[in-house]
Amino acid sequence: MQHQQGNRFFFNVDWITVLIYIALCAIGFTNIYASIYNPDKAGVFDFSSSYGKQLIYIISGLILGLSILLFDGRLFNVFSPFIYGGTLVLLLAVLVVGNKVAGNQAWIAIGSFKLQPAEFAKFGTALLLARYVGSFNPKFRDFKSIAIAALIVLAPLVLIMLQPDTGSALVFLAFMFPLYREGLSGYFLLIFLGMIVLFVADFLVPTWILITIITVIAGLFVYNNRRKQKIIISTILVTVFAIGYLFLIKVAYEKVLAPHQRSRIELMLGLKTDNKGAGYNVIQSQIAIGSGQVTGRGF
Amino acid sequence: MDQLFNRKYIVQGLFIVIALILLGKLFYIQIASDKYFLSAESNVLRKIYKYPARGAILDRNGKVIVQNEPVYDLMVTPNEVKAFDTLGLAQALEISIQDVRKNLRKARGKSTYQSTPFLKQISVQSYARLQEILYRFPGFRTQDRTIRHYPDSVGGALFGYVKEVDSADIAKSEGFYRPGDYKGKSGLEYSYEQTLRGEKGVINTVYDAHNTPQGSYADGKYDVNAVSGERLISGIDMRIQKLGEELMRNKVGAIVAIEPATGEILSFISSPGYDPNLLVGRDQGNNYMKFIVGNPYRPSLVRPIMGYYPPGSSFKPVDALVGLQEGVIDPNTTFFCPHYYQAGNRKIKCEHFDGSISLRRGIARSCNTYFCYVFQKLITKNGMKNQRKTYQDWRDKIAKFGFGEKLDIDMPYERKGYFYAADHYDKIYGKRWGYTNVISQAIGQGEITATPLQMANAMAVIANRGYYIKPHLIRAMGDKIKKEYVDKNYVGVDAKHFEPVIDGMQDAVNTSWGTAILSRIPDVVLCGKTGTVQNPHGKNHSVFIGFAPRDNPKIAIAVIVENAGFGSTYAAPIASYMIEKYLKGTVTGSRAAQVEWMKNQNLLPVLKDKTKPVKVITKADSLLIKKADSTKKVKDSIQIRAATIKQSVAIKPKQTKTVITEKPASEK
Numbered sequence: 001m002q003h004q005q006g007n008r009f010f011f012n013v014d015w016i017t018v019l020i021y022i023a024l025c026a027i028g029f030t031n032i033y034a035s036i037y038n039p040d041k042a043g044v045f046d047f048s049s050s051y052g053k054q055l056i057y058i059i060s061g062l063i064l065g066l067s068i069l070l071f072d073g074r075l076f077n078v079f080s081p082f083i084y085g086g087t088l089v090l091l092l093a094v095l096v097v098g099n100k101v102a103g104n105q106a107w108i109a110i111g112s113f114k115l116q117p118a119e120f121a122k123f124g125t126a127l128l129l130a131r132y133v134g135s136f137n138p139k140f141r142d143f144k145s146i147a148i149a150a151l152i153v154l155a156p157l158v159l160i161m162l163q164p165d166t167g168s169a170l171v172f173l174a175f176m177f178p179l180y181r182e183g184l185s186g187y188f189l190l191i192f193l194g195m196i197v198l199f200v201a202d203f204l205v206p207t208w209i210l211i212t213i214i215t216v217i218a219g220l221f222v223y224n225n226r227r228k229q230k231i232i233i234s235t236i237l238v239t240v241f242a243i244g245y246l247f248l249i250k251v252a253y254e255k256v257l258a259p260h261q262r263s264r265i266e267l268m269l270g271l272k273t274d275n276k277g278a279g280y281n282v283i284q285s286q287i288a289i290g291s292g293q294v295t296g297r298g299f
Numbered sequence: 300m301d302q303l304f305n306r307k308y309i310v311q312g313l314f315i316v317i318a319l320i321l322l323g324k325l326f327y328i329q330i331a332s333d334k335y336f337l338s339a340e341s342n343v344l345r346k347i348y349k350y351p352a353r354g355a356i357l358d359r360n361g362k363v364i365v366q367n368e369p370v371y372d373l374m375v376t377p378n379e380v381k382a383f384d385t386l387g388l389a390q391a392l393e394i395s396i397q398d399v400r401k402n403l404r405k406a407r408g409k410s411t412y413q414s415t416p417f418l419k420q421i422s423v424q425s426y427a428r429l430q431e432i433l434y435r436f437p438g439f440r441t442q443d444r445t446i447r448h449y450p451d452s453v454g455g456a457l458f459g460y461v462k463e464v465d466s467a468d469i470a471k472s473e474g475f476y477r478p479g480d481y482k483g484k485s486g487l488e489y490s491y492e493q494t495l496r497g498e499k500g501v502i503n504t505v506y507d508a509h510n511t512p513q514g515s516y517a518d519g520k521y522d523v524n525a526v527s528g529e530r531l532i533s534g535i536d537m538r539i540q541k542l543g544e545e546l547m548r549n550k551v552g553a554i555v556a557i558e559p560a561t562g563e564i565l566s567f568i569s570s571p572g573y574d575p576n577l578l579v580g581r582d583q584g585n586n587y588m589k590f591i592v593g594n595p596y597r598p599s600l601v602r603p604i605m606g607y608y609p610p611g612s613s614f615k616p617v618d619a620l621v622g623l624q625e626g627v628i629d630p631n632t633t634f635f636c637p638h639y640y641q642a643g644n645r646k647i648k649c650e651h652f653d654g655s656i657s658l659r660r661g662i663a664r665s666c667n668t669y670f671c672y673v674f675q676k677l678i679t680k681n682g683m684k685n686q687r688k689t690y691q692d693w694r695d696k697i698a699k700f701g702f703g704e705k706l707d708i709d710m711p712y713e714r715k716g717y718f719y720a721a722d723h724y725d726k727i728y729g730k731r732w733g734y735t736n737v738i739s740q741a742i743g744q745g746e747i748t749a750t751p752l753q754m755a756n757a758m759a760v761i762a763n764r765g766y767y768i769k770p771h772l773i774r775a776m777g778d779k780i781k782k783e784y785v786d787k788n789y790v791g792v793d794a795k796h797f798e799p800v801i802d803g804m805q806d807a808v809n810t811s812w813g814t815a816i817l818s819r820i821p822d823v824v825l826c827g828k829t830g831t832v833q834n835p836h837g838k839n840h841s842v843f844i845g846f847a848p849r850d851n852p853k854i855a856i857a858v859i860v861e862n863a864g865f866g867s868t869y870a871a872p873i874a875s876y877m878i879e880k881y882l883k884g885t886v887t888g889s890r891a892a893q894v895e896w897m898k899n900q901n902l903l904p905v906l907k908d909k910t911k912p913v914k915v916i917t918k919a920d921s922l923l924i925k926k927a928d929s930t931k932k933v934k935d936s937i938q939i940r941a942a943t944i945k946q947s948v949a950i951k952p953k954q955t956k957t958v959i960t961e962k963p964a965s966e967k
Binding site: 177180181182183283284286287288289290291292293294 | 303306307309310313325328329330332333334335336338339340342
């Protein structure tokens, strides 16, 4: 029993992921240390400094990770619905009792400590989704299993959008990748990718040109498969949706997105420059990176 | 299962592609493009300029005549400012609370994170008061710099003024000047700007993201210390500069005195003058409008080099010298003066009735007739048909004395005066014209005008017996004596011809029949020539030119007092006081009281109504004089015109050349 446990402990760990994690931690710490390096006060253990704090986080992270490994995996399997439920409750609670900071109601203040339920929600969602995927080995071919998986992911996502914390919400879309890995149709990824491409293209190219391109491609596709009625119908459907989507994003962009989100997108796509305003952080980050050149800065 | 297992690689592939895209972008930002690197440099480096002290100026006796005074600019960095005691700051600076708020708003409008001037040029007293309480006002700091100070409070036109550069200066300097720099705008401050200004110092300071200074960049490797401007040593003698300005108080005109042997200018007076200290400091703009622009006698006109005056009788010695050199007269030549000179159908009056008169007496008595004959002989010596060519020849010889050309003094805005070549008269008279057409130039009237500097320079030529050295105000920069001012400019008249002319000039001051006998200086032989110059702007100008002592002259001078009447009444005494002060250090005896009397004379001309349009008459005046003589009617109309002409003869040369006098030139 003892031997078996040790075995499980050492051989079931995804060592590559652990190594990547440790490498990222080391790089991050070194960067922070180098940027505020002061030769008069050299020392890694100054816990009032940014790198000292970072070190505390890294160490406590490692200890926490180690402790979790010591638990039996089945514990999480059993408790995952409760953890998930708990995070949903927290997400609901933050909408009621949360502090509003910079327009986002994302934090629950407990004394001086600030709790961000969205972070726990990622954890809880991952656990429950893993449990569901592992429970009866669904292939995500049927509507029901897709719907259940979608519900698990979308429930916290919607609650987080209500805060609204778009950035955290977007993270939940990454669950598409494990679902794809477990058998979700690749079309979901393709549709998702297509929507992103069309969204970006809509800013850079006039809409009528996009419509023409979509129509021409669809036409060629239909011509090549002119004997297959099913393909023709689905192609036409996709084309109509794509064109409808083009018009929809125009409206959605103006009505749904907040001005600061719009300006972020415009800056990103190079449609406007605002080095003193909305683009200040971006350009200053770029300048900070650029100042390093080949040899870099720091120390 | 196999099929799904492959999906692992698809997902991994996706992540790798995205990572590569990000890496590529990072590579571009950090290594491929230097745009961001350069921005980073300007982001963290702030250049703090240290202003150098401008160079001082000394007079010929080593006295400091232009120096610097420390002042302080109060700078503010708006986003470092915390709520502060507005009243306390206002009281320390002696400004109102409203001004404090207004200035802060202004500074904030310029930049919130950069240090901008809050109040410029705070006096030492305010600064001392402020220093004690400055800690109470975070975000404020002082920056020291210097402003000009002119201890004698004279010589506004001479020194000019220094002013903050404007956008045009900055554009023209191709990046040398930056906002907040100062620059000489006129006078010596302008012409020696490059020597006086020194070099700005730079301190490169690294700032962090919170705009807090993090110390000097690269241990000050690229910092530059401010270098003070070089000291100038001028030829000015402040004693007579000051005396001259006092004598010219409430008078319009100019004085130029030159040391003949060196060409150094001893005094350079433009009247009305102004205290150059008025154009320094915070009230510069207001004072400029009030005292310079607001003064109807136009102090901004630098009369010694910009004022145009007919030289009048002071031109006669030059005329005589050319006559002697050309051989048309000799020292014993006499002409008969019947109280007038008949040129064609017109008469030029002479104030005296001397009968047969010689050269020496002709100069001493300023006989118009004598010099009209000299002129007639000069222009007709090659026959009546060659008068045009001979005139041109004569004109070129006179021009060698410096008339009609710039003397290239080290001051901006010098003008050359009017002294026309022959083709000018071709345009008016066609090909057929002769000495009678241009006869007024024989006595320095009519078309010829000269600046006081040119007149003084002509005196230097006579004092030197035949040459001049380019007149200049500054003889040395730092400890280096300037080399360019040693060349002798010979005027082409032999030294032996000067003595007879100088005899006459000596008599003019030192004999009972001379024109300037009241200006005799005890124990000094002053040689000179008065002028009573007709001009279209009212009363005659009082003119005196001269030099002293006769042997080994030390000073040559030209004095013009506008609209003051006879040369002997004002210009000659003023010149004699200046010369005596220069040679003896003081004005002696009863003449000391006369100096005080002269200082208190108010000879400011009556201002004409400037709203009346100025009629411009386009023909040369000699011609119009002829017409005026022939018809009474024209004469009257010209009188009216003359009366309506604007007051400023010296200011508007175009009018000067065209305006005519009521009667032919006459001279005392």
